[in-house]
Amino acid sequence: MSTTVPASTRSSRRPGRPLQIQLPSFLRSRLSRIVMIVIGVLLAYALPLIRPPFITTPASDFGGVMASAATFALVALGLNIVIGYAGLLDLGYVGFYAVGAYTTGVLTSQHGHWPFLLVLPCAMIVTTVSGLLLGAPAIRVRGDYLAIVTLGFGEIISLVAKNTPWLGGAAGIKNIPPPPSIGPDPIGTDQDGLFQIPHLSWNGLVPSVDNLHKTPFLTFGVLDAVPYYWLILTAILIVLMADMAVNNSRVGRAWEATREDEDAAELMGVPTFRYKLLAFMLGAAIGGLAGSMLAAGQGGFISPDAFPLLLSMLFVAAVIIGGAGNRWGAILGGVLVAYLPERFRPLSDYRLLIFGVSLMVIVTFRPQGLLPPRRTRRALRAQAEVEELEGEAIDA
Amino acid sequence: MPEPATASEQPQGDVRKALLEVDDVTIRFGGVSALDSVSFDIKEGEILGLIGPNGAGKTTCFNVMTGVYQATSGQIRFDGRPLAKLKRFQITKLGIARTFQNIRLFKSMTALENVLVGADANSKVGLFNALFKTPLHRRTEAESIEEAYRLLDFVGVGGRAGELAANLSYGDQRRLEIARAMATKPKLLCLDEPAAGFNPAEKQRLMELIRKVRDDGYTVLLIEHDMRLVMGVTDRVVVLEFGRKIAEGPPAEIRDNPAVIAAYLGVDEEDAS
Numbered sequence: 236m237s238t239t240v241p242a243s244t245r246s247s248r249r250p251g252r253p254l255q256i257q258l259p260s261f262l263r264s265r266l267s268r269i270v271m272i273v274i275g276v277l278l279a280y281a282l283p284l285i286r287p288p289f290i291t292t293p294a295s296d297f298g299g300v301m302a303s304a305a306t307f308a309l310v311a312l313g314l315n316i317v318i319g320y321a322g323l324l325d326l327g328y329v330g331f332y333a334v335g336a337y338t339t340g341v342l343t344s345q346h347g348h349w350p351f352l353l354v355l356p357c358a359m360i361v362t363t364v365s366g367l368l369l370g371a372p373a374i375r376v377r378g379d380y381l382a383i384v385t386l387g388f389g390e391i392i393s394l395v396a397k398n399t400p401w402l403g404g405a406a407g408i409k410n411i412p413p414p415p416s417i418g419p420d421p422i423g424t425d426q427d428g429l430f431q432i433p434h435l436s437w438n439g440l441v442p443s444v445d446n447l448h449k450t451p452f453l454t455f456g457v458l459d460a461v462p463y464y465w466l467i468l469t470a471i472l473i474v475l476m477a478d479m480a481v482n483n484s485r486v487g488r489a490w491e492a493t494r495e496d497e498d499a500a501e502l503m504g505v506p507t508f509r510y511k512l513l514a515f516m517l518g519a520a521i522g523g524l525a526g527s528m529l530a531a532g533q534g535g536f537i538s539p540d541a542f543p544l545l546l547s548m549l550f551v552a553a554v555i556i557g558g559a560g561n562r563w564g565a566i567l568g569g570v571l572v573a574y575l576p577e578r579f580r581p582l583s584d585y586r587l588l589i590f591g592v593s594l595m596v597i598v599t600f601r602p603q604g605l606l607p608p609r610r611t612r613r614a615l616r617a618q619a620e621v622e623e624l625e626g627e628a629i630d631a
Numbered sequence: 632m633p634e635p636a637t638a639s640e641q642p643q644g645d646v647r648k649a650l651l652e653v654d655d656v657t658i659r660f661g662g663v664s665a666l667d668s669v670s671f672d673i674k675e676g677e678i679l680g681l682i683g684p685n686g687a688g689k690t691t692c693f694n695v696m697t698g699v700y701q702a703t704s705g706q707i708r709f710d711g712r713p714l715a716k717l718k719r720f721q722i723t724k725l726g727i728a729r730t731f732q733n734i735r736l737f738k739s740m741t742a743l744e745n746v747l748v749g750a751d752a753n754s755k756v757g758l759f760n761a762l763f764k765t766p767l768h769r770r771t772e773a774e775s776i777e778e779a780y781r782l783l784d785f786v787g788v789g790g791r792a793g794e795l796a797a798n799l800s801y802g803d804q805r806r807l808e809i810a811r812a813m814a815t816k817p818k819l820l821c822l823d824e825p826a827a828g829f830n831p832a833e834k835q836r837l838m839e840l841i842r843k844v845r846d847d848g849y850t851v852l853l854i855e856h857d858m859r860l861v862m863g864v865t866d867r868v869v870v871l872e873f874g875r876k877i878a879e880g881p882p883a884e885i886r887d888n889p890a891v892i893a894a895y896l897g898v899d900e901e902d903a904s
Contacts, residue, residue, distance in 0.1 A: 477762055484761030484768065485751040485775075488740070492748045495737040502697055504723035504752025504815050513758065 283461045288437045294580040298460035304573040305467040311553040311569030313521025319560035321514030322494030324382040327389025328550050331362045331519040333542040335526025340408035340537050351414045355527050362523025363516045370515035389547045397539040407538025411530050413455035460533050478562050556597050558604025647674040650850050656705035665691040667874040678851040680865035687871040689854045697729050698722040728817035730808040732824045738797035742807050745796050746779040749814030782810040821852045838864045
């Protein structure tokens with residue numbers, strides 16, 4: 236039975252905080268938080284140069300694995316908006332990934348020679364529009380039916396690409412130029428750039444500087460995948476910031492309310508259709524961004540076979556494993572899905588078996604995902620803001 | 632048949648403007664008439680009770696007002712504007728908010744966020760402002776949060792603002808629904824059995840709350856089973872039975888209306904008239 240709460244005083248407005256981890260005082264200040272974020276970001280950038288033992292992949296190029304893990308993380312971030320925030324099960328996300336990649340391929344190699352930095356926003360616009368075109372009719376159906384409609388979309392895109400000579404047909408599109416390099420790069424020999432950064436190599440736990448393998452800053456060549464990783468990581472950071480800003484606003488609230496109870500949300504004044512469509516389009520744009528980066532990546536080659544339906548399932552798996560609705564979970568899930576099969580590559584034929592088993596173990600023991608969303612976090616921040624505001628009002 | 636709606640023709644003491652006019656509304660689901668030529672209006676600033684036995688069409692009436700159902704015939708006007716064709720969220724923005732008979736909060740969101748969703752109905756900022764964290768966005772958010780806290784205090788759940796709606800007690804959930812509906816800044820607040828499952832003490836407090844809401848300038852439409860609560864708090868009562876309006880008038884009159892007594896006690900229609 237309920238107990239009534241008397242009109243609250245300000246001190247009674249503090250909801251349970253014991254869940255929050257008490258950081259030592261020197262870590263709590265704003266400055267130290269910024270410093271830690273900067274260190275974290277630098278570490279993320281330096282990871283393929285440091286090549287930490289146990290984490291590095293012995294049987295394949297670690298830079299390349301990192302680049303593909305980052306691509307998956309970026310895709311998972313985008314799909315997390317659709318599945319995690321808006322609660323729309325999209326099984327054809329690979330379609331947007333393919334649209335972004337093909338837009339880039341067509342404009343830079345197949346039918347034009349546009350510069351990459353111009354093509355990138357174009358690819359995002361084209362995928363956003365394709366998100367609108369698919370979403371506007373598809374979102375009217377709910378749940379399982381939406382999953383089936385999107386599944387069809389993913390399949391249609393790769394079939395269209397395969398059967399359209401204008402798009403290169405089954406052979407795909409070759410010679411997609413990489414993003415522009417900084418510094419001299421005569422023929423992409425990876426020996427130029429403004430300066431070169433050596434890697435570390437490890438003998439057991441003893442690091443030493445490996446001067447034989449250097450990453451030129453900043454040459455997008457065929458030998459070294461690290462610059463591509465840097466580019467994708469930069470995109471991830473930008474998307475992350477936008478993601479935080481949008482989800483911490485009324486847009487995020489509208490998505491969450493719609494996911495919880497669509498009819499109630501509508502009756503509380505939320506135009507649920509518009510918000511679901513918005514999620515679909517934002518997700519598509521990020522998928523297109525990732526696809527564009529893939530096309531302009533190390534291989535410079537895309538074909539319809541690069542976008543199988545299985546890839547869609549892996550994307551969904553990444554979001555679910557990480558924790559749908561949590562951006563950090565999505566990143567973690569994306570990284571794991573791309574990284575684990577490579578990490579187990581020395582086990583050759585068994586690697587996919589182990590990968591599959593590890594997915595099953597994760598989902599069995601953490602059905603809510605590795606990093607489930609912390610829904611209260613936003614409320615606490617909102618409250619802190621009010622207290623700050625009240626403080627200002629008193630000061631004034 | 633008793634002559635329906637004789638009570639409604641009485642001259643009212645005041646000539647307040649009708650905020651919502653239900654004009655000869657009929658709703659049919661297949662062959663069943665859920666509402667049959669129902670007409671009444673809600674005047675600005677009053678508390679109107681909508682009562683009737685189970686299945687009389689009270690919630691259907693709510694649903695057609697808030698755009699969940701479309702009327703088969705007839706018209707509903709709000710502030711003189713017909714509501715047909717409007718989407719549900721547009722009706723809410725126009726100024727009709729409601730609570731639900733079976734509580735429908737956003738369970739994984741905190742009490743504060745639930746109210747904020749309602750407050751967002753009046754927010755002008757969109758994606759662009761949110762993306763670039765403009766000062767306008769910051770200001771709007773802060774104002775919404777301030778207002779949300781005020782409403783939570785008003786209904787008496789201010790101390791639980793940071794808790795998930797699912798973790799609130801039953802009574803607090805009901806009160807939170809009222810706060811969420813009020814956050815949309817409605818002119819008309821529709822409460823669908825807000826006292827269901829309450830004990831007498833809680834019902835008493837709810838009555839006080841409903842009066843407070845009216846004194847704040849809202850018009851209230853109240854669906855309720857509990858006759859004592861309805862009689863105690865409403866200015867006028869409309870009685871439905873089998874989708875028809877059988878009586879309308881001040882509570883004291885309704886209490887003595889033979890048709891109403893018949894409807895509630897199940898007396899044969901011939902005896903009642």
